[in-house]
Amino acid sequence: MEHHFQVHLKGIIDLLSHHLYSGPHVFVRELLQNGVDAISARQKLDPKYQGKVEIELVQPEQGFPTIIFQDNGIGLTEEEVHRFLATIGQSSKRAELAEQRTDFIGQFGIGLLSCFMVADEIVVVTQSAKAGHPPIEWRGRQDGTYEIKKIDQVKIEPGTRVYLRARPDRLEYFTPEKIIELVRYFGELLPVPIYFHTDDRSIQVNDRRPPWERTYLTKEDEKSAYLAFGREMFNLEVRHYIPLYSEVGGVVGAAYVLPHSATLHTRSRHRVYLKGMLLSEKIEGLLPEWAVFLRCVVDAQSLRPVASREGFYEDENLEAVRHYFGETIRHHLLDLATTQPEMLNYIISLHHAAMRELAAEDDECLRVFGEWLPFQTTLGTMTLKQYRQKYDVIRYVSSVDAFRQIAQVAAAEDLCVINAGYYRDAEVIRKLKEMEPGLKIEHLDATTIAQHFEELALAERDQAFDLLRTAEIVLQPFRCGVDIKKFQPVSLPVLYINNDEEQFLRQAEQSKEVASSLWGDILDAVTAGKEEVSYASLCFNYNNPLVQRLMTIQDRQLIRRSVEMLYVQALLMGHHPLSNREMTLLNQGLLGLINIALEREKG
Numbered sequence: 001m002e003h004h005f006q007v008h009l010k011g012i013i014d015l016l017s018h019h020l021y022s023g024p025h026v027f028v029r030e031l032l033q034n035g036v037d038a039i040s041a042r043q044k045l046d047p048k049y050q051g052k053v054e055i056e057l058v059q060p061e062q063g064f065p066t067i068i069f070q071d072n073g074i075g076l077t078e079e080e081v082h083r084f085l086a087t088i089g090q091s092s093k094r095a096e097l098a099e100q101r102t103d104f105i106g107q108f109g110i111g112l113l114s115c116f117m118v119a120d121e122i123v124v125v126t127q128s129a130k131a132g133h134p135p136i137e138w139r140g141r142q143d144g145t146y147e148i149k150k151i152d153q154v155k156i157e158p159g160t161r162v163y164l165r166a167r168p169d170r171l172e173y174f175t176p177e178k179i180i181e182l183v184r185y186f187g188e189l190l191p192v193p194i195y196f197h198t199d200d201r202s203i204q205v206n207d208r209r210p211p212w213e214r215t216y217l218t219k220e221d222e223k224s225a226y227l228a229f230g231r232e233m234f235n236l237e238v239r240h241y242i243p244l245y246s247e248v249g250g251v252v253g254a255a256y257v258l259p260h261s262a263t264l265h266t267r268s269r270h271r272v273y274l275k276g277m278l279l280s281e282k283i284e285g286l287l288p289e290w291a292v293f294l295r296c297v298v299d300a301q302s303l304r305p306v307a308s309r310e311g312f313y314e315d316e317n318l319e320a321v322r323h324y325f326g327e328t329i330r331h332h333l334l335d336l337a338t339t340q341p342e343m344l345n346y347i348i349s350l351h352h353a354a355m356r357e358l359a360a361e362d363d364e365c366l367r368v369f370g371e372w373l374p375f376q377t378t379l380g381t382m383t384l385k386q387y388r389q390k391y392d393v394i395r396y397v398s399s400v401d402a403f404r405q406i407a408q409v410a411a412a413e414d415l416c417v418i419n420a421g422y423y424r425d426a427e428v429i430r431k432l433k434e435m436e437p438g439l440k441i442e443h444l445d446a447t448t449i450a451q452h453f454e455e456l457a458l459a460e461r462d463q464a465f466d467l468l469r470t471a472e473i474v475l476q477p478f479r480c481g482v483d484i485k486k487f488q489p490v491s492l493p494v495l496y497i498n499n500d501e502e503q504f505l506r507q508a509e510q511s512k513e514v515a516s517s518l519w520g521d522i523l524d525a526v527t528a529g530k531e532e533v534s535y536a537s538l539c540f541n542y543n544n545p546l547v548q549r550l551m552t553i554q555d556r557q558l559i560r561r562s563v564e565m566l567y568v569q570a571l572l573m574g575h576h577p578l579s580n581r582e583m584t585l586l587n588q589g590l591l592g593l594i595n596i597a598l599e600r601e602k603g
């Protein structure tokens with residue numbers, strides 16, 4: 001025997017309200033959308049037909065308020081009420097053909113159920129625009145039952161009215177302020193007029209059109225209208241926008257440059273409308289990932305919304321729109337370089353992380369605005385252009401750690417080195433070299449910088465011999481060699497020097513101190529065979545007065561303590577995290593020095 005599925009309506013409503021829709025307020029969106037769709041259906045029969053949606057709030061002295069949504073659209077016949085209104089998942093708008101999908105906003109046949117989130121009963125009174133059908137009253141209830149009545153005795157104009165009486169726990173949605181707020185939020189850009197009436201007033205809620213639908217006398221007027229619209233939409237003082245248009249998906253709108261810095265981890269959230277109905281103000285993935293400095297407002301005609309209506313299906317159309325918008329933005333920025341260079345400068349100075357990303361990805365962008373990218377250097381922040389005007393060779397380090405190590409010394413030696421340790425910096429420099437093979441670039445680290453230091457004369461070496469030997473013994477357990485050179489600034493007694501590989505080994509060694517046995521084994525494998533290798537060297541500055549004094553004193557104990565302290569201080573200066581043993585050294589060294597000073601005092 002064949003059986004039919006039973007639908008437990010309460011369960012479905014629960015599913016929708018807790019898992020699909022973002023909250024009970026979406027009933028306003030669903031009702032607006034049904035009204036507008038019904039008008040579109042009627043306009044298919046009569047393209048000049050003027051539709052409107054009217055919303056009324058009735059607040060009786062006794063009892064709960066009722067909201068009435070009325071449209072003068074296509075209406076429903078009795079048969080259609082059974083088939084579409086009362087059958088979950090049935091929709092008169094389901095489009096087998098993609099082009100049909102562009103006619104209506106709805107398509108799933110579940111939207112009306114959202115009304116059960118605020119009311120126990122939905123009453124629909126409808127008159128079909130098709131000739132020869134009487135008006136119908138339909139009453140659907142949460143328990144899954146419904147009644148249908150012909151109401152021949154009254155004559156009503158074609159269209160549909162939906163009545164919802166507030167559920168006691170949802171009264172907050174049944175005030176004039178809340179309804180106007182929600183209607184404006186979802187329906188501000190809908191192409192049919194929406195009126196709101198209470199006992200004492202009537203207003204048109206959506207009385208303006210988006211800037212891309214208006215015509216302008218001058219370019220300036222157009223620009224002001226777009227900027228004013230963006231400021232209002234995002235509540236941000238935006239100064240620049242990029243018009244967007246894509247035939248695929250029928251998407252039109254504008255991308256606004258954020259007036260504050262956005263990092264590459266920021267997710268761009270866009271305000272997206274579907275045929276004038278707000279889908280969401282948090283849609284992601286509409287622009288390429290690098291475009292984090294932009295926020296869009298767009299209206300799409302035929303991208304496919306997901307059932308919750310709060311996003312789009314990730315399909316080939318969305319992919320095409322994203323690609324196309326990426327190209328539009330890129331071309332716009334490239335044009336700015338010639339038409340409004342000061343604006344491009346403003347955008348780059350605020351959003352250089354994103355611009356770097358774009359320049360690293362794209363040769364043309366690198367050629368056009370690569371020079372404007374700011375870089376941190378040992379002699380202050382400057383753009384690539386300023387750097388190149390002053391120096392023939394682009395000298396750079398490729399890690400922030402390396403930069404910290406060398407910054408002070410390089411600056412004192414008047415060496416201008418770029419910190420290319422941030423995301424994509426080094427790539428930008430290397431790409432620049434590929435594009436301009438004649439360009440001289442030099443990759444530095446602390447070791448290569450140290451090669452620029454001045455060597456000691458033989459007699460000076462002799463003078464430093466004892467100090468170096470003691471230092472060697474003290475630092476050998478820390479895998480740190482020693483050396484002595486002359487370098488700037490004279491005030492710096494020592495410099496801790498390691499290159500990228502040595503830095504890595506040092507970090508692996510330190511990680512072993514805190515790692516579990518599994519990680520410990522892995523790290524052992526990483527450092528295997530390097531047991532005898534030094535991870536760094538401590539370079540004394542011969543010209544430094546303290547070092548000069550250390551070379552003259554005889555007290556071994558004092559030299560040892562001083563070397564330990566100089567070693568730890570050099571690590572701290574270079575922002576190297578201290579290992580447990582180095583921490584102990586710091587503590588003992590400090591106490592030791594205090595002790596020595598106290599002994600002296602006594603003596």
Ligand SMILES: Nc1ncnc2c1ncn2[C@@H]1O[C@H](COP(=O)(O)OP(=O)(O)OP(=O)(O)O)[C@@H](O)[C@H]1O
Binds near residue numbers: 076
């Ligand atoms: N105001 C209205 N005028 C005419 N028909 C309506 C109206 N409201 C609902 N309907 C009919 O009821 C059907 C079901 O409506 P419902 O809102 O549940 O789903 P939908 O709009 O088709 O799709 P979605 O779930 O995507 O919103 C519609 O397809 C339409 O045929």
